[in-house]
Amino acid sequence: MTQTRNVGAELPSQQFENVVIRFAGDSGDGMQITGSQFTHTAALLGNDLATFPDFPAEIRAPAGTQPGVSGFQVRFSSSDIHTPGDRPDVLVAMNPAALIVNIKDLAPGGIVIVNTGQFAERDVAKAGLKSNPMTDGTLTGYRKIEIDINDRVKRALEGSPLSPKDVQRCKNFYTLGLMYWLYSRPLEPTIAWLKDKFGKKPELADANIKALTAGFNAGDIQELFQARYEVAPCTTMLPGTYRNITGNEAVAIGLVAGAELANLKVFIGSYPITPATSILEQLASYKHYGVVSFQAEDEIAAICSAIGGSYSGYLGVTTTSGPGMALKTEAMGLAVSLELPLVIVDVQRGGPSTGLPTKTEQADLLQAIFGRNSEAPIPVIAASTPSDAFDCAVEACRIAVQYMTPVILLSDGYIANGAEPWRLPDVDKLPRFPAKFTTVAPEGGFLPYARDEKRARPWVTPGTPGLEHRIGGLEKANLTGHISYDPENHEFMVRMRAAKVAGIRDSIPTPSVVGDKQGDLLIVGWGSTYGSIASAVEIARGKGQRVSRLHLRHVWPLPAGLDEIFASYKAILIPEMNLGQLARVLRSEYQRHEFISYSKVQGLPFKTFELNDKIDALLAR
Amino acid sequence: MTQTRNVGAELPSQQFENVVIRFAGDSGDGMQITGSQFTHTAALLGNDLATFPDFPAEIRAPAGTQPGVSGFQVRFSSSDIHTPGDRPDVLVAMNPAALIVNIKDLAPGGIVIVNTGQFAERDVAKAGLKSNPMTDGTLTGYRKIEIDINDRVKRALEGSPLSPKDVQRCKNFYTLGLMYWLYSRPLEPTIAWLKDKFGKKPELADANIKALTAGFNAGDIQELFQARYEVAPCTTMLPGTYRNITGNEAVAIGLVAGAELANLKVFIGSYPITPATSILEQLASYKHYGVVSFQAEDEIAAICSAIGGSYSGYLGVTTTSGPGMALKTEAMGLAVSLELPLVIVDVQRGGPSTGLPTKTEQADLLQAIFGRNSEAPIPVIAASTPSDAFDCAVEACRIAVQYMTPVILLSDGYIANGAEPWRLPDVDKLPRFPAKFTTVAPEGGFLPYARDEKRARPWVTPGTPGLEHRIGGLEKANLTGHISYDPENHEFMVRMRAAKVAGIRDSIPTPSVVGDKQGDLLIVGWGSTYGSIASAVEIARGKGQRVSRLHLRHVWPLPAGLDEIFASYKAILIPEMNLGQLARVLRSEYQRHEFISYSKVQGLPFKTFELNDKIDALLAR
Amino acid sequence: MAETQALTKKDLKSDQDVRWCPGCGDYSILNSAQGVLAGLGIPRHQMVFVSGIGCSSRFPYYMNTYGMHSIHGRAPAFATGIKLANPELTVWLVTGDGDGLSIGGNHMAHILRRNVDVKILLFNNEIYGLTKGQYSPTSRTGLKTKTSPMGSVDRPFNPVSFALGCGATFVARTIDTHLKHMEATLAAAAAHKGSALVEIYQNCVIFNDGTFDAIADKTLRDDKTIDLEPGKPLVFGKGRDKGLKVEGFDVRMVPAESADVWRADTRSAGPAFVMSQLDSDPTMPRPIGVFRSVAAPIFNEGVRAQVSDAVARKGAGKLRDLFYTGDMWDVR
């Protein structure tokens, strides 16, 4: 029974512009795979998409409990979209815990598909509930579809060589098959994926394919639906070849690409930490790209080894999240003093301290810009979406190499784990910025702290004959780099380092405004608020509101031209997932403008409607 | 020959309001002792005073070289003074290196006393000089007094049981004696000190006393002077008992006092680092005050142990400087999350990185306020003078205990090593702020994250029966303190922590303005720029300029009332030994005012004249 | 309100749900620790559990005592502060191979060197559990994980050798599935005065399942391990027929009758170290039990004694004396 049947052909087919589905189940239920397979198929069909995986707390909680719930939200669309959607239209709930944790997010009138096979009294109790949400009114106002998926999978896989436990593991593919039917999607991509994935265990591939097909073919369930749905391909996507990419993948690939564009190889020194770990993991698998990866004993050793790697002529990279970032502070100061290239990736998460390790936040901005002892300027750039993280990683490499400086690249948990289609770049069209190693002393002698037109000092790696010299963290005499305690030299060097970083501004464009060049409101964003802001501004403009937006990639130094742009709007709104950190920076830099800060610090991205409400309120002032 | 004679009695006696002397010699020459003895005697005579020791690089450089020069500047005065003086009136130079390093600072027409016994060709060469500064014009424009101190000491101590090397070690006391004569000071205090210090080695005490007296009595030298000088006691000093105190001593004493005022004992976990080390050293000697001191393996262990100490009911304290501060970043975040009292002392030094370890700077301000991952608010206060460091340490303890929060106390190298007279407080008049330990569950049950009117949570130490509970760095549910990943709770807690720290403002006074309540210029300072600003404003006002000043002790949160004050001046000037860090904070907080930043980043305090020049320029605009 | 009755295991269970993966070795350790602690005659409020970050480091939440879940690798420093400030407390520290030997290796080394009176449980699962399966400093060379796709090239630490190298005064090893042995070992640690490190072989069912099976499996462990019991002969095997004997610099397998008697309290930590090095010899049984247990000055006692001495000698410091000292002068 791995053939699809044309069940429900009699049902009317409804067109939707976009749909949001959330798969929710126990950590062991495979919801992340279900979600990503659905995403993958939608991508192949040409939908635009955005996803939002929501992991449970780090430890696998006991099965069936609320802390053990794992969710994956996917939005697929026939038009351009920027967020995974404020509220799911469809919720798939594999057990009571999944239902109760997620139901409050479901759009009014939305469909909730419930696996009744997991709703025994015991299951309700495990979820910590007093009453069964199926019957206690929890689902009032929603369209409830009840299916005993446990039983159906069992029956679909009767005679399978798998153990009953393993049979039950196929539940997620049954569910996926059902959703494929509902949204008129083909099974082939997932079947191909299963065959590939379980190449060495064909009985597992078989079972999952059977479950998938059974879900697709389950005529009796489908009677419960009043229609099948279709979401046409997105026609506004730029032509090109696409693949889905998460932010962490994009950073990893971007770093390899950035290094190659500089004629370098990546040296990554890192220490695992949620949600940054997979960048290290991915780079560790790129050894054939010449990547040298080093899992250090801690974050301090990680960054120090990366500085050592740069000193030896690699592009040193270190990746981490907030608490690890804190630990790297001292070594960043040394990198500033040594003036060597270095890319520091901070995938922000909820804090302070250990905080909410699996949740997103944007609250490391001030730390990134100002959080070091003494005057230790470091440029900071921030990725706004998963695919943008690729461009930002390349840009970080460019700045690091051209300016001989550490660079901080900010991402966050939302970007790291979220996926979106990435239009693959044409390798030959990427800008190159080859590293210039000094290998012979120039006329007049070699000076380790001489500077080029970008104020960058020469990069000389050990092993270069005749240019032996010593560098360190004590203040250096201008040009010679010898230790110097001279007061005027110190001031000169402090200002030189500041000027070098400020000078990066000359190499970055003024960000463009989306919307009118003047108006009632400008929304200024940075980082992963991008999607919510873009959606909200589209909606606002659709309503005729004179709202524009501008998104900052370079948060330090800030690009030129902002002051003039800001002057063209009656009000400026800064939504941030922190208590107003960019707003603070902008206030101090552009004192003549008022910046209205709008904060949300919940470990979650802004909902589009939240921003639209704010916009409405501001314009009504 | 240990009797003073009335040599030079025939010379006229000139009165000076204040005098600045700089003793300079090789590291081994004992200039720090000479300077502090002179200071001590001046204090006993009732002069106001200020000192500025200037150490060489950390390692003892080879004798006679420029990097080995050690200096001690003392200013003593019959009127209120705030700085050790821009330029010495008298320079004592024990060798060519000391002469060349310091001569450029000497006031035009100033006296330079040179130990010719150390000016052989060899000595000149050791100092890295091509020609002898005694004869090559270096001293043109100064009054040069030549004395072969080496020889004079040798002769004065003829027959002493000391080795010739040890005899030469008495040179500094010979020099001191001479200066005592010149400024009409008594020898007794120093003789008493020597007797005490060398109690177990009377031959050393004897020799030094002989040298001291010989210097005082050396009639032939004294003929070289045209007058003796007198600096009358300072009459404007508040009545009371005084002693000299350095900033680091004041912090150590202040912490013990602050703890006692809270009915606590100090637990200090620290790791040595210049220029903070002596706070740990001093506290280690206060064991009879119940101080538990722990020299940890590094700065991280230091702060963590201090947090542990607070958890167990001590007042946890950790002391460090820039690079060590950087290392403590992660643990500070935990302290914010745990909401336990903790005092973190950062004695700032030149940076970035290892930088200029023995020089001063004010560039850790932004790090202190903003340099942590996520929203981790910590109040910051800054000492402005050595004696003010005492009050600030007490205030830091008050805030930590009353608000259950880590507090950062900023000092710097200039305050740490500089000394000034400290008017001893009346113990009974010091404000008390007893810590409240919760020992029984209140009505309704114990809630570790309930709050009092200051938003402080209860302090319960392990060992309290019945209140067992767990705390940690993961986000906590309001009230119960259990782990919580709930989005709204997170936002609530983030805002609660911010509100708690912002609320400290309610317990601090609006700083008072010195000068007119409105005018052309307000100078706003923080930290060790105090003395220079106070002097400059006095001078400016003396010239009739409408300049006032305001000094911030609480730099975060900022006190109430500033906005109104700022509005009363045509311009606001912020002098800082950094690139404008307070100015940045003020700009973002008080957007409607213009703040003119004036930076000096040379590892040295502002000279008064530099500020006056700046004031003149601004008022001339 | 002080608890006077003896505690039961249940008294030590907190109200929080235990959230380790089903089958995780951490459960049995928690259970054993609760049992052993209940029997110590110490009231709950005098106990503090301190941990870093990792699956294992969630431990304090499950103990109905005082507890601090601190930051990654730093638990020894917190524990030191806690114990110095209140030496009356019974302080236990829970850590993992990553927390305690990777990022926290230095603090571990120093707490052992100083001999702070803290009991340390090192859950060694040879993997980073909480971050989902990267190799750790105790992972075997060649282990393939997400960060070592071609196999780890790191040489692992031997935690027992490491602790001995730091001068630890009590070092033991036990196995999560060997309940009786674990309880005896934890009890011995609890009885020790000074730092006590117990390495616990702990199975991570998710990311490193079965890594200790070859020695810890119930059917094998009698033959594959040797229990170091101070004062008892070095005998092992199902039939307790085999023994170990030290000859020159070598340890040899001998009939049980010829086995040496184990001593864990020699001046030199050499014997314990020699035993710990058997780990790398596949022909030898893996030593578990008490490698070392020796009396030495206790850090917290030394520190507090100086405070008391100073008070005794100088009198309890008065604030006035703190201010009014040295060279003073009066201005009127």
Next chain:
Amino acid sequence: MAETQALTKKDLKSDQDVRWCPGCGDYSILNSAQGVLAGLGIPRHQMVFVSGIGCSSRFPYYMNTYGMHSIHGRAPAFATGIKLANPELTVWLVTGDGDGLSIGGNHMAHILRRNVDVKILLFNNEIYGLTKGQYSPTSRTGLKTKTSPMGSVDRPFNPVSFALGCGATFVARTIDTHLKHMEATLAAAAAHKGSALVEIYQNCVIFNDGTFDAIADKTLRDDKTIDLEPGKPLVFGKGRDKGLKVEGFDVRMVPAESADVWRADTRSAGPAFVMSQLDSDPTMPRPIGVFRSVAAPIFNEGVRAQVSDAVARKGAGKLRDLFYTGDMWDVR
């Protein structure tokens, strides 16, 4: 420009003035190192000296090679990065007892564990020199310093035991004033493939003068030390008449004729550790020389081999393949 002629000591002196205190033991170490390095046949530009912070850590400035004076305690991490990125370089690391065993103890432990091919000189003066005299993790219990006015209550690390506990493949000890021995020891370290730790007893004339006199004094050292020379009998004394022999778990003093032959390359690090523990026995000579020297896989080689293997097996990665992979689709 490559230097083809043999180097002289002078070639290795940089143009910077050496700024240690007159009489500091660091001078002779610098001198010996320059001598040994000059003789290695390695061109200057292939040498890198890395250090942390401390008096000792100023070392790189005085070497006319490449050098990095990094931050306190972290030199092993920098050195690891340098060596991994360019395995051709000869990397030496200079550290102190504070830099290398206090703040930097963990990095020290891990570089030794991994066996990164870096030569490490640990200047042990049992004090923090640069910060002007506080006790260090190797200071003897009871030492009075500014931070331990009543005497330190810390138990000191034994750096050799520590290194052995970390699994170090080469561990040796020498003395600043024993020039011949120092040069031989540094040469042995240089010849070792993998991490080599040399503890050097170094006199700090200012803050801890004479701390090693009782064993290092020229008139005493023949009787108070024993030189561990691999392959040679464990003999010592002015008349080379005394020897050491291992019996069971004990080491005994015996006539030279009965002395054991020293082996530093046994499978187990036990023998080396046993020797290191003699330090705490005042009746025994203090071992210097080579405690351990054993071949083991070298970390940097392992890491680089995986890179080469990956390239060999998959072909050198092309950017296009990095992008165009996995599930792609076209939009037209």
